[in-house]
Amino acid sequence: MGVKPGRLRAAGRLAPCVILLLGCASDRGTVDAGNSATDGAWSEAGGDAASPARPEARTGLTGGSACDASAQCLSGACTLGACSDWPHAMRIRIDTTAAGADIREAVADFPLLLRLDATNFPFAEARRDGADIRFIDASGQSLSHEVERWDGDSGVAALWVLVPRIEGDSRNNSVLMYWGNSLAVPTSSGPSVFGAFACVLHMGGAPDGVSSHLGDSSGQGNIGLVQNPTADALSGDGIAGLGLALDGRSTYLATNVESTSPPQVFSVSLWLKTSSSTRAGIAGFASKPSGSDVTFDRAIGMDESGRLAFAVLHGGHLLTVSTLTGYNDGAWHLVVARLSSGGQYLFVDGEPVADDPSSSGAGPDNGYWRFGEEPLASPPPPTTDAALPAGNFFSGTLDEIRIAANEASDTRIKLAYATQRPGANAVSYQLVP
Secondary structure (H helix, E strand, O other), rough: OOOOOOOOOOOOOOOOOOOOOOOOOOOOOOOOOOOOOOHHHHHHHOEEEOOOOOOOOOOOOOOOOOOOHHHHHHHOOOEEOOOOOOOOEEEEEEEEOOOOOOOOOOOEEEEEEEEOOOOOHHHOOOOOOOOOOOEEOOOOOOOOEEEEEEEEOEEEEEEEEEEEOOOOOOOOEEEEEEOOOOOOOOOOOOHHHHOOOEEEEOOOOOOOOOOEEOOOOOOOOOEEEEOOOOOOOOOOEOOOEEEEEEOOOEEEEEEHHHOOOOOOOOEEEEEOOOOOOEEEEEEEEOOOOOOOOOEEEEEEEEEEEEEEEEEEEEEOOOEEEEEEEOOOOOEEEEEEEEEEOOOEEEEEOOEEEEEEEOOOOOOOOEEEEEEEEEEOOOOOOOOOOOOOOOOOEEEEEEEEEEEEEEOOOOHHHHHHHHHHOOOOOOEEEEOOO
């Protein structure tokens, strides 16, 4: 049964409850006869077919049960125990037309960033920890989500929702968000959203209680280790939640899991913000996670003018592609480096800015990812005889680091920038009355 944003109302007389297994015990679970199949229906055009939209609410016995807080409660398929209410709803739209993200192709399994604040969300109606938040698509399918940040007192939140499919050139992409169930248990899960990645670092949430350790939301256990951290390294404002503020002197980030055979096809993405005019490293696959006397491969660096370069060690030489534009302007920029059989590419803010289609792979190696160190010479030469040692450190803020053993498409990269950038207009929020 597809979910419609129309409130379930008690009928004029009680209807018998059909017992399935333990039964969905409720004396309020029938739909008012006036609420027909088209009354309040959620149309694909984004509007309501016949009546003003109301949030879906599954009513039942208080106290909770096996069905409580499950997808079954929201879809109407509960067969075990009582389904509690989600009395509040919001429709979230993703505009992929030229006025929004401006993409033409569909994107599957996309982690969508949602930013909530006092202007678009009534935090007083939800639990203080956001544990009652739920998402479904137009068919009623429950969607996985991760709460990166939830501050009900300050009225600020950042969440990621895995959307199964976002159509290109459409204003009809949307999901429904529900809240207000005091009995709901937390279902936030990073691996359910980012399980396809090798590593995802949000710059928050120490998994082991150590403040300088960053949790890996991919579920691969690739924890980020902040080396030589300053007192305020994790207090910077990020693109979503906290960012990692690096001092340009000795602080950097390294992953703790050694990769024994990195794939020839991979993508590395991150957000950065800097106004520094000092040569620095951004990311690199290093021979060890800490210390000196280290070499880099698959590296992103920035020169004194803010120009970016992406270098890959291939056949004993670093093959490098470089931008013509500087990005040390104090603004947030999304940087994506990609290597595949189609070539070596560097993207900034959703667009390809440097490439070498003839570069088609990197050799297997052992190592760790390190972020915020100098992995390149400056200016980057087209080739060099060996991987270069670490040198200068990055001064600025990094956030949302992702490593993937696959090729991120041009369309996916563009959609990521359009929906995550500050002030993004591709995502809109509409409360359902």
